[in-house]
């Protein structure tokens with residue numbers, strides 16, 4: 001971007017056309033995304049879309065370049081506990097290295113938490129590395145437990 005040009009960012013839901021805007025390359029900055037074909041992407045997009053508001057993927061687009069600058073997702077878990085309560089699980093938050101430090105990560109997390117609030121969730125949770133603890137604290141979360149996992 002040339003000097004003086006103002007960056008404008010737009011936050012919205014993932015669109016099927018975002019594969020051509022660097023969405024998969026952005027996910028690769030988080031972990032292995034794999035080399036998805038267009039068919040595989042379209043199929044998974046349709047599957048996720050069929051869950052409606054129970055699975056939301058949000059992106060922030062840099063409007064001037066048309067590049068996806070940040071993303072994150074949330075899944076709504078429906079419980080029997082807490083009088084059939086709901087809980088939100090935030091996953092896959094990543095900001096392109098070019099755009100870090102501009103509060104885009106925080107905007108993504110706030111957007112996802114607002115969705116959880118609107119869906120009637122009583123809590124939002126996520127797993128993260130110790131490195132990112134400070135970031136999520138800035139987003140208003142607090143450390144509650146340890147993560148346990150097993151790769152299958």
Ligand SMILES: CC(=O)SCCNC(=O)CCNC(=O)[C@H](O)C(C)(C)COP(=O)(O)OP(=O)(O)OC[C@H]1O[C@@H](n2cnc3c(N)ncnc32)[C@H](O)[C@@H]1OP(=O)(O)O
Pocket residue numbers: 029030090091092093094095096099100101102103104105106107126127128129131132133134135136138
């Ligand atoms: C549930 C999950 O998905 S965990 C995976 C998290 N993602 C990754 O690790 C991928 C690689 N990292 C990234 O993509 C980014 O560095 C992110 C998402 C962690 C942060 O995104 P950014 O847009 O750079 O952060 P943002 O600018 O919104 O920071 C918000 C605040 O947190 C602070 N902050 C950002 N990162 C960190 C950190 N690692 N530790 C402590 N504070 C931090 C910022 O200084 C800022 O503070 P301020 O409000 O006082 O100015």
